[in-house]
Amino acid sequence: MDEGTEQAFESGPGAGAPSGTQATPGTQAASEAARARRVAARRASERILSGGAPVHTVGERLAQLAAEAAGLPGLDTRVDIYGDGIVAELERRVAELLGTEAAAFFPTGTMAQQVALRCWAGRTGNSTVALHPLAHPEQWERDAFSLVSGLRVVHPTRDPRPPTAEEVRGLEEPFGALSLELPLRDAGFLLPTWEELQETVEAAREREAVVHFDGARLWECPSHFGVGLPEIAALADSVYVSFYKSLGGISGAALAGPETLVEEARAWRHRYGGNVFQQWPAALAALSGLERELPRLPSYVAHAKVVARALEDAFRSAGVPWFRLNPPVPHTHQFQVWLPYPAEALDEASVSYAEETGTTVFGVWTPSPVPGVSFTEVTVDASALGWTAADVRDAAAGVLRRIRADG
Incomplete structure (x- = not known):
């Protein structure tokens, strides 16, 4: 996540408005409403594949910090x-x-x-x-x-x-x-x-x-x-x-x-x-x-490769006409996913799937310079370690079905 560019759990580079641009009141209100819906869907999800910025309340984050600090030296x-x-x-x-x-x-x-x-x-x-x-x-x-x-x-x-x-x-x-x-x-x-x-x-x-x-x-x-x-x-x-x-x-x-x-x-x-x-x-x-987290990162990096392969299988099985995982084999626990659909359609499919199933697969989608092509960033962390390759394929297929149903 980058300073000033990411709100809620929007983990993509396009999550914030580009420097020097101003949103109109109408588009800003719509963006805030969409973000609130994404956050609500993520908070209600029992399973999350791709991590992102925290969606805790202030009270929840304070409680989490106190619990995590309990085992650290120097508190006195x-x-x-x-x-x-x-x-x-x-x-x-x-x-x-x-x-x-x-x-x-x-x-x-x-x-x-x-x-x-x-x-x-x-x-x-x-x-x-x-x-x-x-x-x-x-x-x-x-x-x-x-x-x-x-x-x-x-x-x-x-x-x-x-x-x-x-x-x-x-x-x-x-x-x-x-x-x-x-x-x-x-x-x-x-x-x-x-x-x-x-x-x-x-x-x-x-x-x-x-x-x-x-x-x-x-x-x-x-x-x-x-x-x-x-x-x-x-x-x-x-x-x-x-x-x-x-x-x-x-x-x-x-x-x-x-x-x-x-x-x-x-x-x-x-x-x-x-x-x-x-x-x-x-x-x-x-x-x-x-x-x-530092000792866990190697396991996240290793599992990112499993997730990437499973997503590739899901897109191919669903007959997606073109897709790209960048890089095809992740170098870290994060990578990009590119699909040939408008960002609005992918956002709606991702959020509606989370709302209906209690499972969040993707974060926000960003339009690319090529019309009709969008990308998102996948972050594999502790929330994804329990996902098998079959789980990833099934969930990704569920999101794709909603795109075609809406189309």
């Missing part, structure tokens, strides 16, 4: 003040998990990455950042890199996949930093192979650039790469990780790397307004996520 210490106490413990834990010298807590990933790359620009003397045009800073941050932090962006490639070593070597102008989003969410949660990642990092080093990992979802990457988190983080000069993506936290992020960089980042965090008086609820939820 005072609440944090400007990042000491439990926030400092979270920072220590992240540095330990990633094998870095230090880590700093940030209220948002947008701030953490701007600060990291601003620091590197000062150290390298080059404010140009090489990154993919589908990366989060380009898609979802309202040009903050340039407008707030004075950074300039160049693109190694425009193809919807991670950049290659050859493309990094072939950039026509110098750049101070290469930022790699792992996985590249808007391209389908794609990852390079471990060897490809190593080669791309080496290509940046040959260009005398530092390497930053946009690792909002780094937590689930070890299964694909076949190495641990410290080995992945060791390739980069700095790493950003999120606490609410994958880990189910409330909010927040961390920037990890050398002690000197992290100390400088803390100063810029203060200047950017990120030195919040008390952040213990977010830190506590993050520690809980590291304790509870």
Whole structure:
């Protein structure tokens, strides 16, 4: 889930209005009504295949946080003040998990990455950042890199996949930093192979650039790469990780790397307004996520492959004229599903199926640039582990039947 782009359990990139657009009062009311219906259907569902943003009430989330925190150490210490106490413990834990010298807590990933790359620009003397045009800073941050932090962006490639070593070597102008989003969410949660990642990092080093990992979802990457988190983080000069993506936290992020960089980042965090008086609820939820969800992520990644194969079987058996799972074999526990139907028809079929059966299969559907083709993102987490391949096929077929009945 991305800051400012997702409401309720809308897990697709099109869930929020694009930057700079304004909905009319009528369309806004209709959108809010549709969202309320989706949330109600999801809350009433006894079975959920694809996870998404939380739909708890405030009271439910408070109770959940209290229950999850019961087994965590440090509850008898005072609440944090400007990042000491439990926030400092979270920072220590992240540095330990990633094998870095230090880590700093940030209220948002947008701030953490701007600060990291601003620091590197000062150290390298080059404010140009090489990154993919589908990366989060380009898609979802309202040009903050340039407008707030004075950074300039160049693109190694425009193809919807991670950049290659050859493309990094072939950039026509110098750049101070290469930022790699792992996985590249808007391209389908794609990852390079471990060897490809190593080669791309080496290509940046040959260009005398530092390497930053946009690792909002780094937590689930070890299964694909076949190495641990410290080995992945060791390739980069700095790493950003999120606490609410994958880990189910409330909010927040961390920037990890050398002690000197992290100390400088803390100063810029203060200047950017990120030195919040008390952040213990977010830190506590993050520690809980590291304790509870991080060990489960490999099982989610493995089961995502089962779910993807079952969905493919369901679409083929139903005679869907064209479909795409992107990637065909998921690299993480998330992937895209593309179908040749309007988003409105898919939303109605998905919600009506949930209302009638108590089973939620898909989240919100997003129109693609091709008329009549839409996509959604599937997130396989704890709620999906009990689903067999047959369960997935039957439920997907039920949604498809409703599309054709309405058509």
